[in-house]
Amino acid sequence: MTYVVTSVGLTDIMQLRVAVLRKGTPATDCNYPEDAYPDVVHFGIIRDGTAIATSSWFMKECPEIPGVSAMQLKGMAIADELQGAGLGALLINAGVELANERGATIAWARARDSAIGFYERLGFVSTGDGFMDGPTAMPHHIVVRTL
Numbered sequence: 353m354t355y356v357v358t359s360v361g362l363t364d365i366m367q368l369r370v371a372v373l374r375k376g377t378p379a380t381d382c383n384y385p386e387d388a389y390p391d392v393v394h395f396g397i398i399r400d401g402t403a404i405a406t407s408s409w410f411m412k413e414c415p416e417i418p419g420v421s422a423m424q425l426k427g428m429a430i431a432d433e434l435q436g437a438g439l440g441a442l443l444i445n446a447g448v449e450l451a452n453e454r455g456a457t458i459a460w461a462r463a464r465d466s467a468i469g470f471y472e473r474l475g476f477v478s479t480g481d482g483f484m485d486g487p488t489a490m491p492h493h494i495v496v497r498t499l
């Protein structure tokens with residue numbers, strides 16, 4: 353099976369975001385303020401008309417590295433049954449390409465601790481103190497990849 357990453361609409365990915373990123377958390381919706389940013393790009397992998405993988409990318413300064421041109425990714429979610437099949441890596445590659453096109457020096461994310469190993473495999477480094485994310489009540493760290 354060949355998977356292709358494309359730019360999609362927010363409505364195409366919302367069901368997947370909620371299913372994957374809000375499972376087992378107190379939160380039920382998965383809207384981000386950054387969804388309204390004019391430069392936001394929602395990446396998706398669509399199979400049979402349904403999103404099976406997604407992440408959203410936009411320019412935003414990293415609080416751990418102020419003053420540096422930075423692209424943040426958020427809403428990284430792979431359908432449960434397809435996790436571990438390389439789809440997350442495809443999304444990171446697409447986002448890094450976008451970040452380079454936009455002139456970013458770094459890409460960064462607020463990573464839940466259970467996913468830090470994934471980001472490290474993709475060239476990110478955990479930085480700063482851990483913190484609890486509000487909506488999910490899960491421990492997180494900021495992860496940064498130099499481009």
Ligand SMILES: CC(C)(COP(=O)(O)OP(=O)(O)OC[C@H]1O[C@@H](n2cnc3c(N)ncnc32)[C@H](O)[C@@H]1OP(=O)(O)O)[C@@H](O)C(=O)NCCC(=O)NCCS
Pocket residue numbers: 372373428429430431434435436437438439440441442462463464466467468469470471473474
């Ligand atoms: C975390 C997540 C995005 C990773 O995507 P994925 O498609 O499952 O990951 P991939 O198959 O592309 O894995 C790429 C590499 O990272 C590793 N990896 C994936 N998830 C990992 C994890 N949670 N911990 C450690 N390593 C991980 C894989 O083994 C693989 O390594 P390899 O190159 O040596 O084979 C996905 O599992 C997911 O949606 N999880 C639930 C939601 C979540 O945690 N999202 C992130 C919020 S910050």
